[in-house]
Amino acid sequence: MKKSIIKVLLLLGLVLSGCASPISIKSSNLMSGYKESKVDLIDISSQGDKFLSRKNEILDFSLKLFLESFEAENILLSPLSIVYALAMTGNGAKNQTLLEIEAVLNSDIQGLNDYLKAYSEYLPTSQKYQVSLANSIWFKDDPKLVIENSFLQINKDYYDASIYKSAFDNTTKVDINNWVKAKTNNLITELLKQAPSPQTIMYLINALSFEAEWEKIYRVDQVIQGDFFLETGGSQSVEFMTSSESIYLENDLATGVIKPYKDSKYALVAFLPKDNLSIQKLLLSLDYQMVLDLFENKQEAEVLFQLPKMSIEYSTLLNEPLQNLGISDAFEASQADFSRLGKFEGENIFISQIVHKTKLVVDEKGSKAGAVTAVVMDTTSVIIDRKEVILNRPFVYMIIDLQQELPLFMGVLMSLN
Template sequence: MKHLMQMITKRKRKYLGAGLLLTAIFLSALTSGCALNGLHKGTQDLTRNIPKEEVETVDMMEPSYESVNPRKELTEFSLELLSENLSHGNCLISPLSIVSALGMTANGAEGSTRAQMEQMMHTDTAVLNDYLKAYTDYMPNSEACQVNIANSIWFRDRDSLAINEDFLKTSRNYYDASIFEAPFDAGTRDDINSWVKKETNGMIQKLLEEAPPRDAVMYLVNALSFDGEWRDIYKKNQIHKGTFNAENGEHQSAEFMYSTEAVYLENTLGRGFLKPYGDGAYAFAAVLPDEGMTMKEFLERLKENGITDLLEQTRNKTVCVRLPKFTVEYNVVLNESLTESGMKDAFDSQKADFSSMAHSDNDNIYISKVIHKTKIDVDEKGTKAGAVTAVEVSEGSAVQTEEPKEVFLDRPFFYMIIDTRQNFPLFMGCLMQLE
């Protein structure tokens, strides 16, 4: 595989950015990191009671692993989710956060419930466990770019609820999940929100607005934070006012950041660039669809061509860029899009089979809600982004003789924050308008 990292050379860091993601899965019964300090009465941190065991995983950088690496399949699944949730307005998701939360959950599923989840993600659960464990162990971290991923499981303190110990062990061994038993009252809401705020460095302030509903028995939560610096900071003379032409026809006043980048992206759908953070392990990627192509059409055709193929078609070429400053906050319940993608039984109170996760004397356990919250800030100093998911349950030195390319992002565009070694997107979004 051609790694984008090889196209980005190391320079002095100059710009700070951060990214955060949150995904949460809530599980209900039909009828009814490091330790978190300051838990409310009734909440117990059971993480130390379930010690992690060493598990052998794959080497992400081993060439032989490329043939079974599920990165491409997971990226395709994430692109499908982005496309399904794009209606009007901005959209921002975290592939890594979503698949982490769903991966944890799939370990507790059996029968058609599990089969549908695996088919939807195009990946076997055991393969996904190995991949996510290996990826989090490998994940590039430096003073210039810091990435943190955390998982937690919260289950209701109830005599009628029995949690499968093997499920908790798998969650600890492969996802390093923290385990909490709680009364699921207002204090539990505050504890979960405190965990989310801590693990996203404050970018996502809260996951839950109210105390858990009476039928909620478990929350599986993933939080992802990204804190990076632009390799080259924007100077004052590189920032100019201009107009962003929003999807709805509105002409919005904007501040555009002008720069010259070294990695150019182009395919039959549009053109774009990569702008590296820090030492080049991560980069901001943007693609401007061809004139006359709607974002929905772009995403549908991109699903056919593949993001991985797009990123492997990068070229060392000078590209003049105009990037608007922007902020996006995005909240979405993924139930409908996941169901439409084939994950039907998990949301059905009668058909769901999470017998490898837990047993409730009251009634069957099913997923009642999948919440995904994201936030991103892009300005002259860098990028700040964040997300949470919950289940309620380079550069070239050759002399160029041709004219530099131009990519002016003054209308809706597609963007990502990617790991340049693996070509895997941590964030993926569409800027349709300025907020």
Template sequence: MFWAKNRLYAAVTMALIVMLSSAGCSLPDLPEGEAAPVEELDERLIESNNGFGFTLFKKLHQEDKGRNLLISPSSILTALAMASTGAEGETRTAMEKTMFLTGMSREEINKAFADLLTILQNPDPEVELVVANSLWTRKGLELNETFIKQNHDFYDAEITDLDFSNSDAAGVINDWVREKTNQKIDGIVEPPINPETILFLINALYFKGAWAEEFDPDQTREIPFKLPDGTTKEHPVMFKNGELEYLENDLFQAVRLPYGKNERIAMTLFLPAGDLTLEQILSELDKKSWDRWNEAFDSMEGELGLPRFSFACELSLNKVLSDLGMEIAFDENAADFSGMRPIPPRLFISKVKHKTYIDVTEEGTEAAAVTSVEVEVTAMPEQFSMIIDRPFFFTISDEMTGTILFMGTVFEP
């Protein structure tokens, strides 16, 4: 069984990962008409998701150090994969290489994403996890039937033919985004829609989970939090004592906090050791280190102080994706999306936008992410104390698949 042998975890600065372990974990009843979870998942997709996430996150962090950052590798990868079903030639090769999907056929990629969707649904009675995909096409413009069918069949994408010239068109798409993210992300498309835009491919991800053991609000108190510039600010910190999954080495302290009844999903927090900085953790972060660290956690009695925090991010990913090797997909003179519709006219990706949100309290965590791809036509000790009072890195993970849903860093809660 996949989840009996795969114990991958993945995250960076702030990551939301999903994995499910077989021990003591039962699946809830499925809503009528929903596909049952597959028993085997192509592990190459998880490796691609996490490798892509680490690479993208570190690149974004380098471009804007010292600021809170949150991404959803899973959301971004899914939206790009949907677009790549219409890519051909050098464009397809470049996109698959950037997404760490080289070596998988298009059929294998599509099937792996479809299988992953079945596993991510209904992870726990006390955890809500929504993954939704959609295609919004310009009314009157025909796209290849195979492209539409692949997105519908493998990504469960809702297909809508919309009059983009209507002044309410962007609002219709943004209403869908708000619905799927429980109003946490207020849209992704800016009105009016460009007359040359023919397609939006959108992934939305929403997570809400109660801690397996909530923090006692009476224990929350304000303590100084050290900011990157050397100053401090008084900030509410939640405290917990007891047996926790813990790891300590020369680089960091780390603790894992599960959600829900079956504890399938967990947040993992990383605090730099002593006078070290997040830069030093991130410089060591790769798949090999990540796997090694996650195998080393052990149950231990201790004290945890975790700041309450809430923030949102909005990112344009055009430049970073181009720098990572996907430049041709944005080139109106060279991109090949003939799988969407024949050339001419030539189609190209004009914008990749990403929005995220997170809120961590005594009760649990609420997080959301939306990625939009816009297509245009040319034209460890015996007892520990871990008080998170300075910039830190964290993840949320689902032990079934190892898929990274979110990544982030907190420099100022």
């Protein structure tokens, strides 16, 4: 059987400043042909079992993929971005291909559509922080390719996807890079280094942009020089931002901090392995139940917190981790069934690559020193209950939506080089 390629590209821009740029695109915009239909939104603020289960399912997938992708070096994933892109793609899958995607994502595809649509509408924004999701579908202008209107319509209805038809030449490369640049606030400027290959017939892209600031910008005297100790031995001289925090996490394996951004809609969460415990051993026990238990049993205490300034760029292919988790047919030219997406005359459509790019910058402006929930106690009690979380060796970190308890992204910092 001949083969044709669908590429799924997952984009994430994590930014602390900047404004969106206008998009210059020459590809045919088919938005006018697909008006968004009215979709009844579910109430994700509800605490019913159905909604709690959906959040837990996404958190479970997020941690499994994270652990499958970790290779003892810096890693930075956006689980939420990945879920959005896979769900969009899943709307074109059928039979065993669809069943595998649903099994790995822990959800039927319509349930995901409902939840992710509601989550997109729920996203809180203000002048103090901004989180935005953008989706697009690009397909080749070829008479042999027939795209199912129902596939485009459902992705328009539930994911507000922009839809473009293009010659898939160098102009397409420029257009996609311009779209990515605009949707990541100029943080990621080049996704495609060359024009699409002759076999490539579609790109599905999700971009997630996060911009936030700390409640109080760090003063010059709160930034100190120190050593970051590597698991392989040796150390690196880095700048640490020092603050007093008030939400402390601890279990038998780790200590940690929840450090909210302005208005406490989102937070940075950091887990530091306890002494003599490697980051690998901590990760082996890091499942969604452990994370939920840590959140459930958080303590109010005075915490001396030191966070290294960091700028992380990460790029990876997710094919192998997702195959290891159970999505196999989608990557097989002879097995993939994307017949709900469309068809290409004489050939079969399958996924060739799932590309994930991320960038994160954390500095004085994008940090928060907050004791807004500090417990009132006498001087002696404060001294006894004082905790320390000094991130001067490899640690796990997340940026989470505090209301939904969902990770927008998660990473491990092994080195600051």
